[in-house]
Amino acid sequence: MKLQLLPVGKLDDGLLAKLAPALAKTFQVPCELLGSSLDPDFAFHGERQQHHSSEILARMQGLVTPATWRLLGVTAADLYIPILTFVFGEAQMGGPCAVVSLHRLRQEFYGLPKDEAILRQRLLKEAVHELGHTVSLTHCADYRCAMAPSHAVEWIDLKERWLCETCQKKASTP
Numbered sequence: 001m002k003l004q005l006l007p008v009g010k011l012d013d014g015l016l017a018k019l020a021p022a023l024a025k026t027f028q029v030p031c032e033l034l035g036s037s038l039d040p041d042f043a044f045h046g047e048r049q050q051h052h053s054s055e056i057l058a059r060m061q062g063l064v065t066p067a068t069w070r071l072l073g074v075t076a077a078d079l080y081i082p083i084l085t086f087v088f089g090e091a092q093m094g095g096p097c098a099v100v101s102l103h104r105l106r107q108e109f110y111g112l113p114k115d116e117a118i119l120r121q122r123l124l125k126e127a128v129h130e131l132g133h134t135v136s137l138t139h140c141a142d143y144r145c146a147m148a149p150s151h152a153v154e155w156i157d158l159k160e161r162w163l164c165e166t167c168q169k170k171a172s173t174p
């Protein structure tokens with residue numbers, strides 16, 4: 001069984017290729033980049049100009065195969081759930097699907113110069129966080145842990161890219 005990475009819409013290939021080995025190490029599971037992508041147009045809501053992340057997760061469920069340990073979608077689209085203005089990502093508690101958005105992880109979103117290194121770090125932390133939910137982890141009180149909640153990008157920057165010892169023990173990795 002593998003952790004599979006699914007591009008949701010158009011993505012810069014390099015991003016996922018760099019994300020895969022880091023996630024494989026954190027979750028101690030082989031990680032593969034899927035060749036196909038999922039077009040997220042069906043989840044776009046014109047009144048909000050955003051994509052509904054729960055609808056993307058529901059569609060991803062249909063792409064799960066016996067080879068899937070977890071399926072992580074990565075998208076450039078801005079995601080939301082109805083009760084919030086936006087989400088960095090969403091996961092199915094206990095698995096198997098999770099999705100993360102690059103949209104608000106980019107420095108450019110905040111009027112700052114583009115920074116690929118910062119983007120990659122934030123993406124990794126968010127990916128670990130959402131995958132943490134898929135292995136039934138809830139939010140962690142340790143602000144340095146990847147499972148700490150983050151409602152702003154500054155909080156993501158405070159976190160580490162791995163799970164604290166307590167979360168690691170609780171995580172049901174294969």
Ligand SMILES: [Zn+2]
Pocket residue numbers: 129133139149
């Ligand atoms: Zn969370």
Ligand SMILES: [Zn+2]
Pocket residue numbers: 140141142145146147148163164165166167168
């Ligand atoms: Zn923790």
